[in-house]
Amino acid sequence: MQRNLLYYPSIDIPHKEWLLSALLYADTVSTIVPYTSISDDRMPNDLRELYDQEIYKPVLIEKVLTDYQQEFGEFEQRFISATTSEEFKALSNKKLVDQPGFLFEQKLTMNIKYHLQQEHLIKGQGGLGIATDETVALLYMSFLAQYVAKVTENELVIPSTDLKKYEHIGFNLTKEKMPAFAILLDRVLPVPGPDATLEQVIQFKKDRKDELFQFRKYLSAIQEKIRKAETKEQLLEVLIDARESIEKGIHDLQKTMKDGGIKSVFTSFESLLKLESPKLFATLTAAGIVSTPVNPVVGVITGAIGIAGGMISSYMGSKREVDKADLSYLFKAQKAGIIHAG
Known part of the structure; x- marks a missing residue:
């Protein structure tokens, strides 16, 4: 499954x-598009180029919103519930994102637009859509991404972003929550450096498909x-055992990128997953972040791999096919001072 x-x-x-990180660690990338074609x-030119390379898949949202009636109703109700929750009101008051937001008319449903009007969350309206608070727009787009992930068949769609505050807004603002855990790769994930070009990465992806897989x-x-562990000691054992294979994978991938003419750097990555075991959830919430150092460059310990647990909201949570799959990917922006991988 792709x-x-x-x-x-x-x-x-x-x-x-x-974009360059996602192209390495996934088969394809997508965005939600309000247009019909x-x-x-x-449409942005770079996305057209990726589409021609069969790497980008536009989600033409008008069609997706009308094809799945049951899931569509659940999506609407979850968003409406979230925007009336105490968590949402508290977040809006904090001004986590202090700038205006915009939603295209084609991405909205009639019920949600009416709800936003009733709650006085529409700040203005133009020919293409509505102006609203950025928190509202981010919450809606996150829920929309989760909706698309849930209804898409024959491939695994994972919502992804590049800022933690976006993920926080999208996965913490509904009353219905479920246990989850995050795998944290702190400053150890090899990604293309700032000098890498889109063409280089696309060619590298084609040439080195097996190594990336x-x-x-x-x-x-x-x-x-991790899913099979139940105690903090078992989790540490998993991480320590995994460190050797992860370091080998990092070293191999780093060398492969260098051989492909791509200068790489190490950045951070989080993968959010649904958690089934009550014992593991109790262990994670009691232990906090369980981590062990990782050596991405021989002789230099600069990063770590860790596990953290908590409660999140996810519209995807009831989709049987993704019960054991990633709910969200977060490629963090590269920080100053992160060492070069080669």
Whole structure:
């Protein structure tokens, strides 16, 4: 099954770092598009190029919103409930994102637009859509990404973004919550450096498909071992055992990128997953972040791999096919001082 990373909250992918990282660690990327065709003149040129390379898949949202009636109703109710919750009101008051938001008319449903009007959350209206608070727009686009992930068949769609505050807004504002855990790769994930070009990464992805898939297998194997752990000691044992394979995978991938002419750097990555075991959830919430150092460059310990647990909200949570799959990917922006991988 192919893995597709669905970027939100915007149509375009504004940060090159996210795009180049996502292209390495997924089969395809997507964004939610309010137009009826990829040939629309308003489509960004870089996405057209990726589409021609069969790497980008536009989600033409008008069709998706009308094809799945039951899931569509659940999506509407979850969003309406979230925007009337105490968590939402508290977050709006904090001004986590202090700038105006915008939602395209084609991405809205009639019920949600009416709800926003009733709650006085529409600040203005133009020919293409509505102006609202940025928190409202981010919450809606996150829920919309989760809706798309839930109804898409024959491939694994994972909502993804590049800012933690976006993920926080999208996964913490409904009353219905479920246990989850996050795998944290802190400053150890090899990604293309700032000098890498889109063309280089696309060619590298084609040439080194097997090596990239092998590294993804390392991460998947760790996830499955974590799920079977029940105590902090067992979690530490999983991480310590996994460190050797992760370091080998990092070193191999780093060398492969260097051989492909791509200068890489180490950045941070989080994968949010649904958690089934009550014992593991109790262990994680009591222990906090369980981590062990990782040595991405021989002789230099600069990063870590860790596990954290908590309660999140996710519209995807009841989709049987993704019960053991990633709910969200977060490629963090590269920080100053992160060492070069080669």
